[in-house]
Every structure is written in structure tokens, then in C-alpha cells.
Amino acid sequence: xxxxxxxxxxxxxxxxxxxxxxxxxxxxxxxxxxxxxxxxxxxxxxxxxxxxxxxxxxxxxxxxxxxxxxxxxxxxxxxxxxxxxxxxxxxxxxxxxxxxxxxxxxxxxxxxxxxxxxxxxxxxxxxxxxxxxxxxxxxxxxxxxxxxxxxxxxxxxxxxxxxxxxxxxxxxxxxxxxxxxxxxxxxxxxxxxxxxxxxxxxxxxxxxxxxxxxxxxxxxxxxxxxxxxxxxxxxxxxxxxxxxxxxxxxxxxxxxxxxxxxxxxxxxxxxxxxxxxxxxxxxxxxxxxxxxxxxxxxxxxxxxxxxxxxxxxxxxxxxxxxxxxxxxxxxxxxxxxxxxxxxxxxxxxxxxxxxxxxx
Amino acid sequence: xxxxxxxxxxxxxxxxxxxxxxxxxxxxxxxxxxxxxxxxxxxxxxxxxxxxxxxxxxxxxxxxxxxxxxxxxxxxxxxxxxxxxxxxxxxxxxxxxxxxxxxxxxxxxxxxxxxxxxxxxxxxxxxxxxxxxxxxxxxxxxxxxxxxxxxxxxxxxxxxxxxxxxxxxxxxxxxxxxxxxxxxxxxxxxxxxxxxxxxxxxxxxxxxxxxxxxxxxxxxxxxxxxxxxxxxxxxxxxxxxxxxxxxxxxxxxxxxxxxxxxxxxxxxxxxxxxxxxxxxxxxxxxxxxxxxxxxxxxxxxxxxxxxxxxxxxxxxxxxxxxxxxxxxxxxxxxxxxxxxxxxxxxxxxxxxxxxxxxxxxxxxxxxxxxxxxxxxxxxxxxxxxxxxxxxxxxxxxxxxxxxxxxxxxxxxxxxxxxxxxxxxxxxxxxxxxxxxxxxxxxxxxxxxxxxxxxxxxxxxxxxxxxxxxxxxxxxxxxxxxxxxxxxxxxxxxxxxxxxxxxxxxxxxxxxxxxxxxxxxxxxxxxxxxxxxxxxxxxxxxxxxxxxxxxxxxxxxxxxxxxxxxxxxxxxxxx
Numbered sequence: 001x002x003x004x005x006x007x008x009x010x011x012x013x014x015x016x017x018x019x020x021x022x023x024x025x026x027x028x029x030x031x032x033x034x035x036x037x038x039x040x041x042x043x044x045x046x047x048x049x050x051x052x053x054x055x056x057x058x059x060x061x062x063x064x065x066x067x068x069x070x071x072x073x074x075x076x077x078x079x080x081x082x083x084x085x086x087x088x089x090x091x092x093x094x095x096x097x098x099x100x101x102x103x104x105x106x107x108x109x110x111x112x113x114x115x116x117x118x119x120x121x122x123x124x125x126x127x128x129x130x131x132x133x134x135x136x137x138x139x140x141x142x143x144x145x146x147x148x149x150x151x152x153x154x155x156x157x158x159x160x161x162x163x164x165x166x167x168x169x170x171x172x173x174x175x176x177x178x179x180x181x182x183x184x185x186x187x188x189x190x191x192x193x194x195x196x197x198x199x200x201x202x203x204x205x206x207x208x209x210x211x212x213x214x215x216x217x218x219x220x221x222x223x224x225x226x227x228x229x230x231x232x233x234x235x236x237x238x239x240x241x242x243x244x245x246x247x248x249x250x251x252x253x254x255x256x257x258x259x260x261x262x263x264x265x266x267x268x269x270x271x272x273x274x275x276x277x278x279x280x281x282x283x284x285x286x287x288x289x290x291x292x293x294x295x296x297x298x299x300x301x302x303x304x305x306x307x308x309x310x311x312x313x314x315x316x317x318x319x320x321x322x323x324x325x326x327x328x329x330x331x332x333x334x335x336x337x338x339x340x341x342x343x344x345x346x347x348x349x350x351x352x353x354x355x356x357x358x359x
Numbered sequence: 360x361x362x363x364x365x366x367x368x369x370x371x372x373x374x375x376x377x378x379x380x381x382x383x384x385x386x387x388x389x390x391x392x393x394x395x396x397x398x399x400x401x402x403x404x405x406x407x408x409x410x411x412x413x414x415x416x417x418x419x420x421x422x423x424x425x426x427x428x429x430x431x432x433x434x435x436x437x438x439x440x441x442x443x444x445x446x447x448x449x450x451x452x453x454x455x456x457x458x459x460x461x462x463x464x465x466x467x468x469x470x471x472x473x474x475x476x477x478x479x480x481x482x483x484x485x486x487x488x489x490x491x492x493x494x495x496x497x498x499x500x501x502x503x504x505x506x507x508x509x510x511x512x513x514x515x516x517x518x519x520x521x522x523x524x525x526x527x528x529x530x531x532x533x534x535x536x537x538x539x540x541x542x543x544x545x546x547x548x549x550x551x552x553x554x555x556x557x558x559x560x561x562x563x564x565x566x567x568x569x570x571x572x573x574x575x576x577x578x579x580x581x582x583x584x585x586x587x588x589x590x591x592x593x594x595x596x597x598x599x600x601x602x603x604x605x606x607x608x609x610x611x612x613x614x615x616x617x618x619x620x621x622x623x624x625x626x627x628x629x630x631x632x633x634x635x636x637x638x639x640x641x642x643x644x645x646x647x648x649x650x651x652x653x654x655x656x657x658x659x660x661x662x663x664x665x666x667x668x669x670x671x672x673x674x675x676x677x678x679x680x681x682x683x684x685x686x687x688x689x690x691x692x693x694x695x696x697x698x699x700x701x702x703x704x705x706x707x708x709x710x711x712x713x714x715x716x717x718x719x720x721x722x723x724x725x726x727x728x729x730x731x732x733x734x735x736x737x738x739x740x741x742x743x744x745x746x747x748x749x750x751x752x753x754x755x756x757x758x759x760x761x762x763x764x765x766x767x768x769x770x771x772x773x774x775x776x777x778x779x780x781x782x783x784x785x786x787x788x789x790x791x792x793x794x795x796x797x798x799x800x801x802x803x804x805x806x807x808x809x810x811x812x813x814x815x816x817x818x819x820x821x822x823x824x825x826x827x828x829x830x831x832x833x834x835x836x837x838x839x840x841x842x843x844x845x846x847x848x849x850x851x852x853x854x855x856x857x858x859x860x861x862x863x864x865x866x867x868x869x870x871x872x873x874x875x876x877x878x879x880x881x882x883x884x885x886x887x888x889x890x891x892x893x894x895x896x897x898x899x900x901x902x903x904x905x906x907x908x909x910x911x912x913x914x915x916x917x918x919x920x921x922x923x924x925x926x927x928x929x930x931x932x933x
Binding site for chain 2: 001002004005021022045049050051104105112114151152215216217219234235236263265266268285286287299300301302303304320321322323324326339340341343344
């Protein structure tokens with residue numbers, strides 16, 4: 001049975017695609033080194049427009065007459081109060097643009113003006129080398145380093161020196177952990193139990209926050225913070241899984257990038273921590289099956305975040321403690337054997353495997 | 360009617376869900392079409408495959424192993440048609456619910472005519488109606504255009520004007536759409552589906568096809584008092600297929616070998632509901648519920664007319680959509696055991712991170728069933744608001760989706776359904792335990808006898824016949840006397856009190872005569888009339904009299920709630 005894979009890799013070759021919604025202005029070139037958060041490309045998407053009916057405004061008799069009087073062409077930019085058309089003569093009638101913008105079309109005596117746009121900025125989710133640019137829309141960055149995938153993020157990207165403020169993997173971040181020494185750093189903590197601490201972290205100008213878990217009631221508060229918050233294991237107060245915690249602890253002091261994007265299974269995107277290392281890593285394959293001996297993490301209530309070793313796998317239906325029947329594994333978690341459905345397990349790939357590109 | 364060997368066709372139906380891919384094999388056995396076997400595997404529409412092809416292969420491979428039949432050749436292609444040696448199958452149909460929820464925008468004229476109809480049409484598609492614009496919309500044209508742009512529609516449904524009726528307003532709306540299209544990059548422009556005044560087709564097409572694809576369908580409202588949603592829905596399915604093919608990698612590939620185009624699951628179930636509404640009790644409708652992982656649906660059928668209603672929430676990837684409007688407190692009211700609001704919220708949000716996970720513990724299962732109850736309540740409420748519930752009640756009520764059909768015990772399933780749906784009158788709850796309803800709907804286009812014969816087989820399980828008396832009496836008062844006479848001549852009698860639920864045994868396959876004597880201020884059927892006796896069919900939980908009242912109110916106190924829940928499970932034989 002195809003396994004779900006969670007990448008927690010001390011060293012890997014990482015390849016990530018970045019994509020604008022439409023082709024735009026690319027600001028980097030192949031072979032260029034970028035840092036996490038660097039602007040890769042941008043585009044303006046139109047979101048508001050206004051139509052000026054010149055025929056009606058000037059009391060003309062036909063669209064053809066209007067188009068004869070219109071003083072601009074498609075693609076021209078209009079400034080505040082620019083004249084669009086004028087009848088001329090002694091008692092000239094004038095129609096001006098209601099707002100500055102770009103003329104999109106002139107048709108049937110009407111002028112369509114784009115007055116508002118939405119700026120889309122594509123930032124690098126990890127530091128590395130730009131290896132590929134396609135159609136001014138897709139940019140691929142490759143890097144070598146530690147990769148730790150997470151479960152949830154507040155949608156922001158950031159980087160800084162990694163600082164571990166967690167004495168144990170389930171210690172909570174408190175205001176006492178925040179100070180001048182945490183400015184512009186990526187902080188690690190097991191969990192955070194209150195909104196006030198998140199707010200204070202913003203005032204302390206941290207560059208980002210890595211938590212093992214967060215109570216779901218804090219989702220709105222986390223989403224409005226200006227810095228990225230990445231949660232490795234899920235919702236509650238269970239802390240960081242053991243393997244991720246070890247890796248983060250050993251990498252303390254290193255430049256760390258966090259891409260706290262929301263998980264999108266259809267696009268294969270999930271929140272990630274990348275710690276660039278000056279060593280060549282190997283590419284990896286996310287496809288495998290559940291087998292005894294694998295280290296796994298449970299991703300569902302009530303054991304979410306717990307890690308253990310698979311001792312036995314049954315692809316035939318097994319009776320679960322819930323009374324349901326499903327393929328399951330016997331997993332030893334903290335010396336206790338538990339029967340967990342296979343669909344509730346993610347295989348933690350901590351070894352580099354045969355090369356294959358990831359999306 | 361039995362099916363001869365000469366005219367029998369073997370058929371594989373693939374059902375592509377967001378969590379599971381199922382392959383069902385149907386063939387003739389003992390002169391009747393039967394479901395022979397089913398193979399199920401995890402869907403591969405997400406990482407690492409991002410294509411349904413792999414899960415289809417795995418599901419078919421499983422089917423091969425279960426049946427011992429060779430279905431695929433050495434290149435892993437499905438053998439179509441079947442060969443002299445028995446390899447392969449004759450027909451292939453596909454249903455799917457794994458697509459992306461579409462952002463829908465509707466345009467129509469009057470709120471109680473074409474706009475209302477096109478909004479009902481939108482409800483049949485897996486997606487969200489994000490914006491709706493009618494001729495009486497008070498917003499400026501710029502504001503309307505902005506609203507459509509912000510909606511980021513995948514599809515615009517455009518209705519308006521009876522045939523040879525209103526034209527100017529319809530054409531103005533087409534102009535507005537063109538303006539909006541001009542604002543969008545070409546690759547982001549939504550398709551347009553026109554189902555309005557047929558006389559305007561050339562003019563509308565001429566305007567819109569300069570900017571985007573436009574599909575034409577019969578008028579959804581050809582006359583002011585006539586609505587043709589089902590006819591239009593069939594055409595719409597093909598448009599939806601085309602759009603979903605861009606989101607479901609592999610769908611267009613499998614479509615090339617299907618006997619009929621792939622069909623959205625809800626629409627396929629609608630065919631079965633329509634059929635049953637014609638052949639069953641003409642005074643009653645047929646209802647079908649399906650709570651899936653990414654989406655849910657309720658389909659109501661009465662006298663050959665159906666109303667397909669999809670909802671963009673479910674117990675897997677659809678959970679985050681369901682939680683957007685709060686609802687944690689309402690879900691908690693269904694939990695018999697005390698669980699803090701915080702823990703419940705965390706458990707539910709955790710599900711949004713692992714949509715394919717299943718309940719591993721008893722408590723996790725109770726939480727999932729509590730969510731299912733609340734979803735059922737809301738779907739019924741929405742149907743009431745849309746005016747599609749019939750006053751005469753429903754029989755049967757069909758139930759699909761592993762959330763509703765896989766609970767640990769039949770009593771758990773029954774209580775979940777009764778608490779959530781809170782049906783009226785007398786009805787039979789039928790479980791689609793193999794999740795084949797949608798497949799039968801799709802198969803109907805290829806072999807009409809197949810769904811009819813499979814529906815009559817043991818593929819579907821009668822959970823219970825349920826009697827729902829409504830009483831104004833006080834709790835604890837006797838509200839109805841019940842006598843069930845068995846085929847053997849024996850009988851069982853019980854006096855049911857208000858606030859209780861009682862089960863009388865009657866096995867699946869057996870029938871009985873049910874005599875009901877409502878007491879003071881109690882009635883059963885919506886009409887208030889009660890026949891001498893009702894012929895009832897047996898089920899796993901027998902005949903159940905649900906005297907708990909409507910609407911069902913759960914105690915706020917956790918201990919009382921747990922006590923009550925346990926008493927009901929025991930009463931039902933759990």
C-alpha cells in the first residue's frame with residue numbers, strides 16, 4: 001500500500017518550483033544564487049476597471065463619431081483628470097478620465113480603463129540556485145541542506161539564524177524567551193499556548209517561529225502575525241516530534257529558511273524548513289510502501305505527532321480499537337505497542353534515497 | 360426478468376473519490392446482474408503521483424486478485440471488450456467526486472424565475488456559488504464586474520428569458536460578461552454555460568466566444584412556470600467534465616475508453632433516485648444522502664423529478680470548509696462523552712491536516728459521527744430553505760459514503776442517521792454498503808437492466824424501518840401502541856413513551872404487519888392519516904419506533920447526555 005511520506009532529512013538535494021498565476025516579470029536568471037524571501041518575479045493582475053461611455057457623455061450621435069474624438073490609444077496610461085475626448089470648437093465639451101489607469105480597450109464609443117491592479121510578488125521559499133525559468137511563469141530553485149516538512153503554516157516566508165528556546169520538545173514559548181537576542185532569529189519551541197506571546201514575538205521582531213503544535217483556537221492569531229509561523233506536527237499542545245526536534249537542536253545557530261505555506265496536497269506543496277548546508281545532498285523519492293522497521297509519525301487524533309517504529313504491517317483489514325476495520329500497523333510508540341490505521345501514518349524518510357525530482 | 364447469457368454484458372465501474380478509488384465488477388450470476396466484487400485503493404490524485412492512473416491500476420489489480428479474473432493485459436491496459444477466454448470486461452463507466460470544488464457565478468434575470476433556476480442548477484455541481492447577478496441587482500455595473508472578478512469563477516452559468524421572451528436584458532448581461540473577460544488574462548477566463556432564451560443563442564455566442572468557450576444548453580426556464588433542470592444538468596455534466604479534466608490528471612485519458620463520458624457522482628446517483636421515485640410509493644419521495652471526504656450531497660426525488668444538491672464539505676478534505684462557520688458547539692452537542700471544546704476543536708482541525716485519516720479510537724469515531732450528524736442536520740435544513748422537501752415524507756432514504764456506512768455497529772449508524780436526518784413519517788433506511796449507487800447510475804446508460812437487478816439484490820442493506828411519531832405529550836407519557844405481527848403468526852407489542860426509542864426485531868428478508876395506535880395528540884404521517892396496518896420489511900435493526908420527538912434536543916449536561924445516548928444504544932440492541 002502506497003505510504004504517505006514526511007521528509008525529515010539531515011541532508012538532501014532539494015528542488016522546488018515557484019509559480020506565478022500568469023506570466024510576469026522575472027527578476028532572476030538561471031545560475032543566480034538567491035536567499036529565502038528574495039523576490040523572484042512579479043506581475044500585476046487587474047482587479048478594477050471603469051468604462052467611460054463617450055457617446056453618451058458628449059451627446060454624440062454615433063460610436064464612430066466618438067472614436068474619432070477619442071485622443072488616446074489602447075495601451076496608453078492615463079493620469080488623473082486626463083482628457084479622454086473633446087468635441088472641440090467654441091463651446092467644446094470634454095470628458096476626462098474618472099481615475100488614472102491603463103486603457104484596455106476602445107470599442108463602440110466606450111473606453112475601458114483598468115484603474116486598480118493587484119501586485120503579485122513571488123518570493124523564494126528556500127535559499128539556493130536558480131536552475132530553470134519557464135515561460136516567465138515558473139522558476140525552479142535547487143539547494144542542499146536539511147529539510148524538515150511541517151503540517152501547517154500561516155502563509156509567510158522568512159529566514160534567520162536558528163535559535164532553540166525549547167528545553168524539551170514540548171516546552172511552551174513564553175514572553176521570557178523573547179528579547180533582544182531573539183531579534184531577526186528563527187525561534188524554535190514545542191508549542192505556544194496564548195495569543196499574547198505570539199503578539200509579543202512580533203514586537204520582538206523575530207524572523208520566524210517554528211512550533212511543534214499550536215492550539216487550533218490560535219489559528220486566527222497566528223495568521224495575522226507579520227512573521228512566518230510553521231507548525232511541524234499539528235493542533236494541540238503535543239510539542240515537536242522527536243526526530244525534527246533533534247535535527248533542529250543540532251542545527252542551532254545556522255541560517256534557516258522557513259516557508260510556512262499552507263499545505264496543498266494537489267500541488268504537492270507543504271510547509272518546510274530548509275537549513276542550507278555547504279555539502280552536496282542526494283535527491284530523494286517520495287514513493288514507498290509501509291514496511292516493518294520504518295519510523296513513522298501518526299497524523300491523526302488522538303496520537304497526532306507521536307513517532308514510533310512499525311513492527312508489523314497488515315494490508316488486510318484489521319479490527320481497530322474504534323471498532324472499524326482497515327489496513328493497519330502495529331507501531332511501538334514510547335515502548336507501548338499501538339494498532340494504528342495505515343492511512344494515519346506518515347513514513348519519516350530520514351535517509352537519502354535514489355534520485356528523483358520533486359515538484 | 361432474468362438476463363440471458365446472450366445479452367449479458369460484464370461491466371466495471373470506477374468510482375474516483377478524493378480519498379479512495381474503487382473498482383466494482385458487475386456481471387450476470389444466476390440470471391441476474393450482481394455486484395461480483397469490489398477493489399478499493401487510496402486515491403493517487405495527490406503526491407507523489409498527481410494522477411489517478413496509478414490508483415485505477417491498483418484498484419483493478421485488487422479486483423483481479425479478489426476474483427481471479429484477468430482484467431488487464433501485460434501492458435496494464437484494461438481488456439475491453441471481454442475475450443472468449445473470459446479475460447477483460449465488456450463495458451467501462453466512470454464516476455468521480457475527486458475534482459476541485461468549482462467557483463461558480465450565476466447570471467439570470469428575475470430572482471423568482473431564471474435566476475432561481477440557475478442557482479438551483481449551480482447547487483448540483485460540486486463547488487460554491489460565489490456570486491449571483493440578476494437583472495434587479497442594485498449594484499453599479501462596475502461593482503458587479505468587480506464582484507465577478509473577485510469571485511475568480513471557474514464557470515459562469517447564464518440563464519434568462521423564456522424562449523422568444525426577454526432579449527435586451529440578456530444581451531446586456533452578456534456585454535457585462537464580455538467586459539469582465541477583457542479584464543482577465545486569457546488563461547484565467549471561465550467557461551460560460553448558456554441556458555436561456557434559445558432565440559438569443561447566436562447573438563450571445565457571437566459576443567462571448569470572442570473571449571472564452573461558451574456552451575449552449577436547452578432553456579432552463581422555457582416558460583415562466585416550467586423548469587428543466589434535469590435536462591440541462593445532463594448537458595452541464597459534460598461541461599463540468601471538461602473543466603475537471605484539467606484538475607484531475609488522468610480523467611481525460613480514462614474517458615477515452617469509457618462507454619459513456621465520466622459523470623460526477625452526485626449526478627449519477629440522481630438517476631437512481633429518479634428511477635426509485637417513479638417505481639416506489641407515489642405518495643412519497645426518495646432521498647439519498649452521501650457524506651464524502653471532500654464533498655457531500657443530498658438528492659431528493661419525487662414522482663420522477665429530482666433535485667441534486669451538493670455541498671462543498673465532508674469529513675476529509677472538506678472538513679476545513681465545514682469548520683469555517685464555527686459549528687464546534689453544535690458538533691459537541693452530539694458527543695455522548697465529555698470532551699472539552701478545546702480538545703474537540705483541535706481534533707477537528709487536525710483532521711484538516713490529514714484528510715484521509717480514519718478514527719483509530721472509540722472517541723475519535725464518536726467525534727466523526729458527531730460531525731456527520733451535524734452535517735446531516737445542516738443539509739436537511741438547507742433543503743428546507745430551498746423548498747425541495749416534499750410534505751409526504753420519504754421512503755426509502757438511501758445512505759452512502761464510508762462515514763455513514765462504516766461505523767463500528769449498525770446501531771451507531773442508525774442513531775447517527777436518525778439524529779442527523781430526523782425523518783418524518785414511516786421510512787426505510789437503506790445502506791449502500793459497497794458505495795455503488797453512483798456506479799449504478801452511470802451503468803444505467805450502458806445496460807439499463809443492471810441497476811434495476813442490483814438494486815433488488817442483497818447489495819443494499821435495510822438498516823431499519825423507522826416510525827417517527829410526533830407528539831405534543833409530555834416526556835414519559837405513552838404516545839403510541841405498536842403491534843408487529845410476524846409471518847409465523849407470532850407478534851410483539853410495545854407501548855412507546857415520549858422521549859424513548861424502541862426496536863422490535865424483524866430480520867432482513869422478512870416482512871411483518873405493523874399496527875399503530877397513536878395516543879392522544881400523537882400523529883405519524885404528515886397527512887395525519889394512519890392506515891390499518893403497514894407492511895414493513897425487516898432490517899438489521901428491525902423496526903424502530905423513534906419517540907424522542909422532533910426536533911431532537913440533546914441535554915446540555917454531559918452526564919445526562921451520555922446516559923441518554925447509552926440508553927438509546929441499548930434500546931436498539933447495541
